Amino acid sequence: MSKKDDVTSEMQARIEELTGMSSEAIRHQDDMRHQNEGLVNVVTELVNALETAAETEASLRAKAQMLQKANTQAHEQIAQMNSMMSYQRNASQSTKNILAREKALRKKAEFQATVSSSSTGVKGGGGLL
DSSP states (O other), X not given: OHHHHXXXXXXXXXXXXXXXXXXXXXXXXXXXXXXXXXXXXXHHHHHHHHHHHHHHXXXXXXXXXXXXXXXXXXXXXXXXHHHHHHHHXXXXXXXXXXXXXXXXXXXXXXXXXXXXXXXHTOOSOOOOO
């Protein structure tokens, strides 16, 4: 019986060894499954981040286009205002020139009336106004 006991003992030792290896393999598989789940979570987060980045980029591009359009419109309005200011400045200068000419003509007429009345001896200045 000793041979049978030895074989049984060997078989039991082998079963325990295989059970231990099986348990170790199961633990290893569990660790790998947890690592894989972690990787899946990381990949999912990366995909979500990329989607968010794409949406943000599209939004920023749209805003940049709107700003560029507004900037162009602002430059057009500034050009129109500059043109109107230039026209106003020219009109104002023309008005000043006309008023200055009229004033000069009045002074000239008054002077001529004074000279004319002095040369004729008429007093009282019957000049033009």
